[in-house]
Amino acid sequence: MIALDIIPKGDRGTEVGCDPLADISLPNVPGVSYRHFSLTFNDDYCLVVRDLQSARGTTVNYGGKEIGPFIGTECIVGGSDFLRGKDQPIIIKATRRVQFRLVVEPFDPSSKEFRDGVDRYRAGSGQLEEIFEGVGIRAPTQPHTEVQTPADNENTQLVRRIGQGRSSVVQHVFDVKTGRQHALREALDPYNPASWSERAAKMGPVSHVSAQPAILYPAVLFCAF
Numbered sequence: 001m002i003a004l005d006i007i008p009k010g011d012r013g014t015e016v017g018c019d020p021l022a023d024i025s026l027p028n029v030p031g032v033s034y035r036h037f038s039l040t041f042n043d044d045y046c047l048v049v050r051d052l053q054s055a056r057g058t059t060v061n062y063g064g065k066e067i068g069p070f071i072g073t074e075c076i077v078g079g080s081d082f083l084r085g086k087d088q089p090i091i092i093k094a095t096r097r098v099q100f101r102l103v104v105e106p107f108d109p110s111s112k113e114f115r116d117g118v119d120r121y122r123a124g125s126g127q128l129e130e131i132f133e134g135v136g137i138r139a140p141t142q143p144h145t146e147v148q149t150p151a152d153n154e155n156t157q158l159v160r161r162i163g164q165g166r167s168s169v170v171q172h173v174f175d176v177k178t179g180r181q182h183a184l185r186e187a188l189d190p191y192n193p194a195s196w197s198e199r200a201a202k203m204g205p206v207s208h209v210s211a212q213p214a215i216l217y218p219a220v221l222f223c224a225f
Contacts, residue, residue, distance in 0.1 A: 002039055004117035011124040013040025013050065016094070031056050031095035041118045044179060045109040047078030049092055049102075056095065060176070063088025067156055067176055075156075075176045078104035082158065082174035082181060159184070 008014045008023050012035075016024040019034040026032050033054040042048050050073070051058040057069025060077065067075055077083065077090050083104075090102040107114055156177045163170040171184045 004114075004121050007121060007123075007125045008038075008040075009125055011122060012052065013038035013122070015052065016100075017052070017054075026094070026098060029095070029098065032098055033094075036094045037092065041079075041122060042074065042076070042179075044079070045115055045118050046076045046080055046179060047104060048074040048076050050074040054094070059093040061091040061093065062158055062176070063090070065158055068093075073177065076179055077102055077176075079107065079109045080174060080179060080181075082160070082172065 002014050006014075009021070014023045015035050015038045016022060016026065017034050017036040018026045018028040018032045022035060023038075026036070033052070033056075035052040036054045037052055037058045038050050040048060040050055049058060049060055051069075051071050053072050057071045059066055059068035059070075060075045061067075062083075077092075083090075084106060090104075092100040092102055094100075109115070156175055158174045158176060160172045160174075161169060162172045162183075168185055168187050171186070172181065173184050174181050
């Protein structure tokens, strides 16, 4: 169990890996790094899984949609209204065999009491630094890896349908890396001339302020929340 009153040893959150000094120590099996990933909070007080420059990366499965493996970056797993009440579990994967099912109790990121607790949690207890200073060594680093972190323009979005009409569908889109959300309205069949002709016929009698004729494109309309 991970809770705000259980302060991690260091300032990177609750660290998970095969290092005996990690907050959650795993068996030393192939693919698991000394410090593989951590559970912590970002600047918006959302719970995140942060890869700690592991050798093979960390993957997060959001009820069937996998993000990763990613190295040195993070994914939001709690605190967003998009994820609140999610039916399917969130699975954190260090390797194919070493996986964790994440259960996040609801919390209010805007609560002052909660934010104060997160600030203490993120600061850590300082025990990790004391341990390494006492033995005169530094925390172990990870070996170089050929695995690359997904580029920023790769798909890191979760999508949930929120409405549908005769010719289009509206979906709620959430980016697990940035936390950005938007509505996406997309034509069901953007290349069907009949559907656009029908829509044009319906719009014909409508009076427009501009004298310029309307041009209908089979495009996607973005609307920020």
